[in-house]
Each structure stands twice: as structure tokens, then as C-alpha cells.
Amino acid sequence: xxxxxxxxxxxxxxxxxxxxxxxxxxxxxxxxxxxxxxxxxxxxxxxxxxxxxxxxxxxxxxxxxxxxxxxxxxxxxxxxxxxxxxxxxxxxxxxxxxxxxxxxxxxxxxxxxxxxxxxxxxxxxxxxxxxxxxxxxxxxxxxxxxxxxxxxxxxxxxxxxxxxxxxxxxxxxxxxxxxxxxxxxxxxxxxxxxxxxxxxxxxxxxxxxxxxxxxxxxxxxxxxxxxxxxxxxxxxxxxxxxxxxxxxxxxxxxxxxxxxxxxxxxxxxxxxxxxxxxxxxxxxxxxxxxxxxxxxxxxxxxxxxxxxxxxxxxxxxxxxxxxxxxxxxxxxxxxxxxxxxxxxxxxxxxxxxxxxxxxxxxxxxxxxxxxxxxxxxxxxxxxxxxxxxxxxxxxxxxxxxxxxxxxxxxxxxxxxxxxxxxxxxxxxxx
Numbered sequence: 001x002x003x004x005x006x007x008x009x010x011x012x013x014x015x016x017x018x019x020x021x022x023x024x025x026x027x028x029x030x031x032x033x034x035x036x037x038x039x040x041x042x043x044x045x046x047x048x049x050x051x052x053x054x055x056x057x058x059x060x061x062x063x064x065x066x067x068x069x070x071x072x073x074x075x076x077x078x079x080x081x082x083x084x085x086x087x088x089x090x091x092x093x094x095x096x097x098x099x100x101x102x103x104x105x106x107x108x109x110x111x112x113x114x115x116x117x118x119x120x121x122x123x124x125x126x127x128x129x130x131x132x133x134x135x136x137x138x139x140x141x142x143x144x145x146x147x148x149x150x151x152x153x154x155x156x157x158x159x160x161x162x163x164x165x166x167x168x169x170x171x172x173x174x175x176x177x178x179x180x181x182x183x184x185x186x187x188x189x190x191x192x193x194x195x196x197x198x199x200x201x202x203x204x205x206x207x208x209x210x211x212x213x214x215x216x217x218x219x220x221x222x223x224x225x226x227x228x229x230x231x232x233x234x235x236x237x238x239x240x241x242x243x244x245x246x247x248x249x250x251x252x253x254x255x256x257x258x259x260x261x262x263x264x265x266x267x268x269x270x271x272x273x274x275x276x277x278x279x280x281x282x283x284x285x286x287x288x289x290x291x292x293x294x295x296x297x298x299x300x301x302x303x304x305x306x307x308x309x310x311x312x313x314x315x316x317x318x319x320x321x322x323x324x325x326x327x328x329x330x331x332x333x334x335x336x337x338x339x340x341x342x343x344x345x346x347x348x349x350x351x352x353x354x355x356x357x358x359x360x361x362x363x364x365x366x367x368x369x370x371x372x373x374x375x376x377x378x379x380x381x382x383x384x385x386x387x388x389x390x391x392x393x394x395x396x397x398x399x400x401x402x403x404x405x406x407x408x409x410x411x412x413x414x415x416x417x418x419x420x421x422x423x424x425x426x427x428x429x430x
Contacts, residue, residue, distance in 0.1 A: 001408065001419065002081065003060060006089070008109075010073070011014040012048065014164055016318065021284070026253075029147060030231055030233060030234050030425065032131055033229060033230050033234060033245055033253070034229075035341070037229070038140075039219075039227045039228070039229050039359075040229050043215050043216065043219055043227070043229045043230075043249075044215060044249070044252050044253055044255075045256060046214050046215045047198065047210050047211055047212060047214055047215035047253035047256060047257075047274065048225045048253075048256060048257055048348065049185070049209040049210060049211040049409050050199075050202060050203065050206075050207070050208060050209040051205045051208060051257070051260060051261065051264065052202065052206050052207040052208035052209065053207075053267050053268075054208070054261045054264055054266065054267045055179075055266065055267050055268070055269065055370070056179060056180035056225075056256075057146065057177055057182070057208060057258075057261045058171050058261055058262070058264075058266055058267075059145075059178075059180070059182035060106050060145040060146050060180050060263055061261065062241075063145060063146040064101070064102075064105035064106055064111065064113060065105050065106075066107075066110070067106075067107050067111055067112075068111075068112070069100075069112040069114065069148070070112070070113050070114070070145045070146070071113075071114040071115075071116060071142060071143070071145050072097075072098050072101060072113070072114070072115060072116070072146045072148070073116035073117075073129065073142070073144035073146065073147045073148070073179075074094040074116065074117045074118065074119060074137045074147075074148045074150065074281075075116075075118045075119065075128050075131070075132065075135070075136055075148070075149055075168075076118075076119045076128070076148075076149065076150030076151055076154070076186075077119060077120065077122065077123055077124070077145070077150065077151060077153065077154035077242055078092055078119065078120075078121030078122060078154075078183070078241060078298070079093070079119065079150060079153070079186045079239065079240075080087075080093075080117065080118070080150045080329035081117075081119035081120060081121050081251075081317050081318065081359075082095075082119065082247070082318060083121060083237070083240070083241040084116075084236075084237035084238070084240075084241030084242050084243055084246065084247065085242070085243075085244055085247045086244060087323065088318055088323075089318050089322060089323045090291065090321070090323055090335065091244045091248075092117070092119075093246055093247040093248075093250035093251045093254070094115070094117045094148075094241070095115065095117070095230075096247060096250075096319055097148075097227060097250070097251035097254040097255060098113070098115045099124060099251075100112065100251055100252070100254070100255040100258065101146075101255075104255070104258055104259065104262070105144070105258075105262070108139045111112075114270070115281060115320055115321055116136055116138075116142060116143075116144060117318075117319055117320050117321070118131065118135035118136050118317075118319060119150070119317065120317050120328060120392065121124065121317065121391070122154070122330070122387065122389075122391050123154060123157075123159040123230055123314070123392055123394070124151060124154045124155045124156075124157040124164070125149075125151045125153075125154070125164045125165040125167075125168045126157065126158045126159060126160065126164040126356065126394045127157055127358065127392055127394040128149075128151060128164075128168055128287055129164050129167055129168040129171060129285050129390070129427070130253075130288055130290055130356060130358065130394065130425070130427035131290070132171055132172070133289070134290055134330060135319070136172075138341060142277075142303050143175065143176075143177045143179070144172075144179050144180050145177070145180065145182075146179060146180045146182065147179050147180070147181050147182070148179075148182045148184050148254070149165075149181065149182070149183055149184065150174065150184040150185075150186055151165060151168075151189050151194075151198070152184070152185035152186050152187070152193040152194050152195055152198055152213075153187065153192070153193050153194070153240070155194050155197070155198065155416050156194065156262075159223070159395070159396050160282070160284070160285070160396070160399075161197070161281070162197050162201070162281040162282075163281050163282035163283075163284055163285065164285050164316060165198055165201065165281075165282060166201045166280060166281045166282060167184070167282070167283050167284060167286045168284035168285075169181060169201055169205070169207070169287070170260065170279070170283050170286050171288075171372060173207075174204065176288070179207075180208070180255070181205075181369060182207065182208045182209070182210065182257065183198065183199070183201070183202045183207055183208070183209045183210070184209075184210050184211065184250075185198065185199065185211040185212060185213055185214075185413075186210070186212050186213075186242075186250065187212050187213035187216065187217060187241040188239060188240055189232055189236045189238070189240070189393075190239065191213070191217045191220075193213050193250065195211060195213055195288055195400070199211075200280055201280055201281065204277075204280040205361075207275075208257055210253050210254055210256075210257050211253075212253055213255055215249065216229075216230065216249065217249050219253055220232050220235075222250060230245060230246075230249065234246075235249070237267060248275050253325060255310070257389040262357060264409025266429075268320065270282055272299065276338040279344055284354060284399065284429070285354065285429060286429070287429050288312055288330065288354070288356070288427045288428065288429050289427065289428055289429075289430070290425055290427060291350070291425060291426040291427070291428055292331040292332065292424070292425035292426070293310070293331040293332060293333055293425075294331040296348075299350060299428070299430075300348050300350040301347075301348075301349040301350075302346075302347070302348055302349075303346070303347040304333055304346055305344035305346050305347065305411075305421055306335050306343050306344045306345070306346070306411075307333040307334060307335045307346040307410065307421070308333070309333075309334040309335070309336050310330075310333070311331060311334040311360060311420075311422040312327070312330070312333075313390065314328055314329060314330060314332075314360070314390065314424075315328045315360075315390050315391055315392055316328070318423070328392055328426050329358060329360075329392060329424035331424040331425070332360070332422050332423060332424045333346060333422070333427065334421070334422040334423075335338075335370075335412060335420060335421045335422075336421075337366070337418030337419050337420065339415060343411065343412055343417040344411075345409045345410060345411035346409065346410040346411070346423060347406075347407065347408070347409050348406070348407070348408040348409075348426070349362060349405065349406070349407050350406060350426075350428060351403055351404065351405045351430060352403055352406065352428040352429060352430050353398075353399075353400045353401065353402055353404070353430070354396075354398065354399045354428065354429035355396070355397045355398050355404040355406070355408070355426060355427070355428050356382070356394050356396050356426060356427040356428070357372065357382070357386065357394070357395050357397050357408075357410075357423070357426055358392055358393065358394045358423075358424040358425045358426065358427070359382050359390075359417050359421070359422060359423055359424055360390065360391070360392065360393070360421075360422035360424055361384045361385070361387040361388065361389060361391040361393045361395050362384045362385070362388075362389070362390055362391075362420075362422075363385070363388045363389050363390070364420075366419060366420050367385065367415065367420045367422075368384070368412055368415075368416030368417055368418075368419025368420065369381060369383045369384070369412070369419075369421075370382045370410050370411060370412055370413060370416070370421045371410070371411055371413050372397065372408065372409070372410050373408070373409045373410075374397055374398055374407070374408055375406055375407055377408075379398070380395060380397065381413065382395065382396055382421070384421065386424075392424055394427070403430055
């Protein structure tokens with residue numbers, strides 16, 4: 001982690017895993033944002049933190065201009081989900097920037113440009129890398145041409161301090177079809193994000209980077225004469241999420257990168273040779289796989305014990321351009337108090353070197369705490385009320401250099417035997 005003292009102080013001030021809001025707050029007594037003004041254009045231009053090597057992005061643009069299929073994928077937290085926008089699925093920055101790309105480069109309205117949106121509220125890249133194959137690549141059925149990664153305000157919860165983020169970037173970057181990977185840095189109402197930690201990953205791999213923080217924060221404090229464009233009340237729905245106007249600005253920042261890239265000369269070959277360039281923070285989780293009830297028996301020996309039921313009350317997210325919510329981690333194992341299996345533990349025997357547990361947070365009183373043992377040693381006590389809303393919570397159980405067989409046991413804590421607890425799934429590196 002870069003600048004440990006500064007980042008640590010900031011992280012203590014920032015609540016983790018915010019709840020997604022509903023609706024949009026309107027700023028009162030504020031003049032409308034003039035998106036045609038020179039001041040607005042100047043603000044948007046400041047978002048371009050780095051053009052990066054433009055070879056891959058220009059290739060995607062040329063495909064679109066030629067009428068070929070192009071897929072733009074977004075992965076991130078609640079801002080990528082669209083929180084604060086109304087209606088969420090049409091006014092979120094992801095959909096709006098996807099529409100900008102189509103308007104710029106598609107030769108006709110029916111050009112095959114596809115949107116993949118995979119934002120999940122209150123979750124860091126530690127969960128995002130587990131979701132990537134399922135939610136972005138759709139289990140190998142999708143090869144995105146452009147991948148936009150947005151975790152700059154979520155990764156305070158990343159236990160690896162950036163290793164999961166870099167691993168996710170590399171997982172996208174190393175795909176056989178060589179997609180363009182764009183790093184997007186959103187910002188909270190208190191002017192905070194983790195750009196200082198995460199942007200060096202982009203510099204290291206010479207990636208395009210867009211900073212909403214660089215675009216808007218300085219002008220928040222300016223006068224009209226200095227170039228003030230939008231107030232915090234207009235930009236933010238709450239202390240975390242943008243309004244429609246904020247999402248519009250985020251989309252225009254990405255649109256500026258698209259335009260600058262299109263107008264620029266082609267850079268040299270994308271000479272990124274990952275094998276010759278060591279990772280900046282770490283690539284330990286690049287090969288991570290999702291293990292859940294659907295595929296668990298393929299990879300491991302599992303005894304569900306008292307966790308034999310399936311939880312259907314799950315965190316929902318509006319994927320792609322959908323107005324409806326998709327339940328996350330539906331292939332799970334749930335313990336429900338006083339079921340026929342009693343309080344017997346869940347047991348997983350798996351050969352691996354790294355393992356992340358994903359469990360369900362809940363605000364319901366009938367959910368309780370569980371103990372987690374690895375090879376007989378207590379390593380975690382998982383409290384679903386730590387966040388206290390229906391939410392996917394990822395925690396590392398072990399992170400080792402070599403792969404060995406481990407036995408993981410999960411059982412309800414003393415006094416919680418009659419409570420519920422849901423194991424949503426695992427991410428493992430073999």
C-alpha cells in the first residue's frame with residue numbers, strides 16, 4: 001500500500017459497505033449544470049489521468065466503426081451498479097458511457113455494441129475478482145473488448161491492500177482477445193478515494209486511467225469566475241453516490257477518453273509481456289475460481305452438515321441494462337436453526353493455496369455468528385451483523401505460497417445454534 005499513514009488515516013474516516021440508496025436527491029436553489037460551457041469541457045478534460053497505450057482501445061473503436069460486434073464491460077461497486085441514478089439502469093454512468101461510445105463510433109443504431117454491467121454495492125475487488133468469470137465473462141461465453149474497472153471507493157475493505165485489485169486488472173488484461181482495460185477512479189463526497197494506491201497499477205501497465213476525483217473536486221471549491229461548474233449538492237445523492245448529474249459527468253469523462261483516443265495517432269505495439277514484468281503489488285489471485293453449491297463437488301469434498309438449505313433472500317443487483325435485480329450467489333449453503341441436521345458443521349476439504357470465503361451479511365435478527373476453522377485452528381469468527389444489511393462479504397481464510405490439502409469447518413457459535421448463517425461460496429487458487 002502506498003503512503004500508508006495517509007491512507008490509513010483516510011480509511012478510518014470512511015464507513016465501509018454503504019447501502020445503495022433509492023431515488024435521486026435534487027439540489028435546491030442551484031443553477032442547472034451547463035454541459036455545453038467551456039468550463040464544463042475544461043472540467044471533463046481534467047479527468048484524463050493517463051491516455052496509456054492506446055493500441056487496444058483504438059482496436060475496439062475501429063471494430064465498432066466497421067460495424068463489428070464490440071462488448072464493453074464494467075465491474076465495480078455500487079456506483080457501477082448505478083446507485084443514486086433514476087432510473088438506475090438507464091441513467092447510471094455505465095449505461096450512459098456505453099451510449100456515448102455507440103453514438104461516437106457505431107455506424108448505425110442497430111450496430112452490435114453490447115453492454116455488460118457487473119457492479120455490486122458495498123463490495124471491494126476482493127469479491128470482484130471472484131465474480132469476474134461469472135459476471136463479466138459469463139462463464140466463458142463473453143470476451144469483452146473493453147473492460148472498465150471501478151473500485152477506487154470500495155477497496156478500503158480489501159484485506160490484500162491492492163493485490164486483489166492488481167490481480168483483477170491482470171485477469172482482464174491477460175485475456176486471449178487482448179481487451180482494453182480502463183481504470184476509473186470515482187470519489188466520495190468528502191473528496192476521498194484510493195487513487196494514490198491504485199493508480200500506480202495503471203502506470204505500471206501503461207493503462208488508460210480516468211479520474212472523476214481529478215475532474216470535480218477542485219472546482220467544487222471554486223467561484224464561477226474561477227470555473228465552478230457543479231456543487232457537491234448537485235453531484236452527490238448522499239455521501240457516497242452520484243446523482244443523475246454526477247453519473248452524467250462520469251460518463252462524459254469516459255467519453256473524453258474515447259474521443260482523445262480516437263483522435264490520437266496509434267501508439268506502438270502493445271508490448272506488455274506480463275512474464276517479463278513483475279507485478280507492482282502482487283498477482284496472487286489472478287487464477288482464482290468460484291466454488292459454490294453448483295460446482296463444489298468437482299473441486300472438493302463437501303459435507304454440508306447443518307448447512308444443507310439454500311438461501312433465496314439475497315443481495316440483488318441490476319445487471320447490464322436490466323431494470324430488474326439479479327440475485328447474487330444463488331447456489332449457496334444455509335444453516336437454519338433447529339433443522340434436521342442440527343448444529344453439525346459444514347466441512348470442505350480442498351487442495352489449494354489461497355481461499356476466500358463469501359458469506360451473507362444480514363440485518364435480520366434470526367441470523368447469527370459462525371466460527372471458521374482451517375485444519376483444526378480457529379481462523380475467523382464471521383458476524384453477519386457487522387455490516388447489517390443484505391450484502392456479500394468476502395474474507396480471506398488462508399493465503400499461502402504452495403498448494404496443499406486443507407480442511408475448512410464452519411459451525412454456528414455457542415448460543416447461535418438456532419440462528420441462520422449463509423455460506424454464499426468460496427474463491428480458491430489451486
